[in-house]
Amino acid sequence: MALVSYSRMDPEPKSSSTDGLTGLLNLGLAGDSSANDRAFQMVYAELRRSAQRQMRRGIDAATLSPTGLVSEVFIKLNDGMPRVNDRAHFYSLAARAMRQILLDHQRDKQAAKRGGKAPHVELIGEPLAGEGEDIDYFALDQALESLRQMDPRAAQVVEWHFFSGLNFLEIAELLGISDKTARRDWDSA
Numbered sequence: 001m002a003l004v005s006y007s008r009m010d011p012e013p014k015s016s017s018t019d020g021l022t023g024l025l026n027l028g029l030a031g032d033s034s035a036n037d038r039a040f041q042m043v044y045a046e047l048r049r050s051a052q053r054q055m056r057r058g059i060d061a062a063t064l065s066p067t068g069l070v071s072e073v074f075i076k077l078n079d080g081m082p083r084v085n086d087r088a089h090f091y092s093l094a095a096r097a098m099r100q101i102l103l104d105h106q107r108d109k110q111a112a113k114r115g116g117k118a119p120h121v122e123l124i125g126e127p128l129a130g131e132g133e134d135i136d137y138f139a140l141d142q143a144l145e146s147l148r149q150m151d152p153r154a155a156q157v158v159e160w161h162f163f164s165g166l167n168f169l170e171i172a173e174l175l176g177i178s179d180k181t182a183r184r185d186w187d188s189a
Contacts, residue, residue, distance in 0.1 A: 022090065028078075043090075050098065052066045
């Protein structure tokens with residue numbers, strides 16, 4: 001099976017053409033498994049890079065691999081994905097799916113270790129963990145939801161950058177804002 005070459009920075013056709021990611025995803029929703037496969041090929045590499053970053057942030061590779069995480073994202077999306085409006089909508093859905101899977105993974109891990117009691121942790125004042133450090137996905141989820149209440153766009157920037165691996169230029173393009181504004185949203189978050 002040959003991989004389709006697709007750059008995230010290439011604008012998607014405005015029509016609902018079957019050549020664009022949105023068109024393929026919507027055809028897949030209508031039951032076209034071939035379109036689903038082509039859509040998966042278009043975004044697999046970038047979602048896998050994002051999943052690899054998550055693994056470096058402390059996910060136990062013995063129980064969840066980057067490939068497994070991406071596969072779970074697509075399974076979750078296929079099980080309940082609504083009609084996709086555009087690429088921004090897809091990346092939003094994918095980031096939320098990855099976030100939920102990581103939360104579930106951490107919840108299962110804590111249940112095994114501590115009898116199922118997930119600790120409540122405040123993220124205020126604590127920096128986000130970098131590569132090689134464990135991340136408390138519950139605290140991150142809580143912080144993102146709080147941020148979403150105060151500044152929905154900044155929360156979207158954080159979610160796309162952290163979970164989907166999009167850079168600030170790509171986020172700016174998808175949100176229709178400048179690169180500097182996307183960076184400011186990240187910094188202020």
